[in-house]
Amino acid sequence: MSLDWLVADMVSIRGGALGHLRYVMKDTLQLIPLYGHYFYTHGCIYVKRGNFNQDKMIRSLDYLRDPKITVSVVWYRFTEVFVYYPATPKVIEKSEKFARDNNLKVLRHHLVPKVKGTWLVAQHLHDKFDAVYDVSVFYEGCVSPDGVRGNAPQLIEFLLGKCKKVHIHIRRIPMTEIPKEEEALKVWLHDLYIEKDELAENFFTKDSEKRASVQKRLGGCVSHLSPWSTLCSFLFFSAVTVPIICTSIGRQVYLYLLIYGTLGSYGWLAIRSVC
Structure with a gap:
């Protein structure tokens, strides 16, 4: 699972x-039991890679226009569809070929961004947001001693401490700077990824001076999270989980919920969710 x-x-x-x-x-x-349905009811949008049902996505976006719903982030890996993994050369080659065939600059550390879904979001929620936050993430330990970039750490590797540090660069882009027209947005989005690619080029290298220049250029500081920020959530979920695990009735209720709740949610999602 990615991070x-x-x-x-x-x-x-x-x-x-x-x-x-x-x-x-x-x-x-x-398909994640129970959580798959929770994400949908929480306002998340499922899409199929490649072709998707545009009308269903528009209905989901219209739901998010409700002024009672506070939305902070909508884009999530959607501009790239596939995440850039050096271990998937065929996906990278396909992306590079697409760039050459469409007279776009070939990116070295990103896939060509997809514009269709991003355009729908920008078009239907343009007046809902004040800005879009462009986030670039760099994981320590992804470059071999000979300068070859490897895959980003997976969740289990992160929890085992194999990634000692995560560098996060955030840039605020006002909505007034984001085009509403699809073709203009396509050009704008690719230019944005060219900038991100240049930043990544100086980070994913064995040259420590280049990596240091990226950190110096971005500035920033170490951000520690206080234990008090998550203590209430930890206590709440612990209080709910312990009776379920430690009692036979709790385990039985959980088993029934897992089986029948999952089957019911699959049926509902099959009708309503996938774009």
Whole structure:
């Protein structure tokens, strides 16, 4: 499991926005028992890679226009569809070929950004947001001694301490600077990724001076999270979980909920959710 959703939570909790995140997610994530249905009812949008149902996505976006719903983030890995992994050369080659065929600059550390879904979000929620936050994430330990970039750490590797530091660069882009027309947005989005690619080029190298120049250029500071920020959530979920695990009735209720709740939610999502 990748870490990008965790980074989004890291950023949002420091901005007091945890709980207001709304994700555009790949459709396979709806298969997670119970959580798949929870994400949908929370306002997240499932999409299929490649072709998707535009009308369903528009209905989901119209739901998020409700002034009673506070939305902080909607874009989530959607501009790239696939995350850039050096271990998937065929995906990278396909992206590079697409760039050459469409007279776009070939990116070295990102895939060509997809514009269709991003355009729909920008078009239907343009007046809902004040700005878009462009987030670039760099994980320590992703470059081999000979300068070859490796994959970003997965969740289990992160929890085992194999990634000692995460560098997060955030840039605020006012909505007034984001085009509403699809073709103009396509050009703007690719130019944005060219800038991100140049930043990554100086980070994913064995040259420590270049990496230091990136950190110096971005500035920033170490951000520690106080234990008090998550203590209430920890106590709440502990109080709910312990009776379920430690009592036979609790385990039985959980088992029934897991089986029948999952089957029921699958049926509902099959009708309503996937774009």
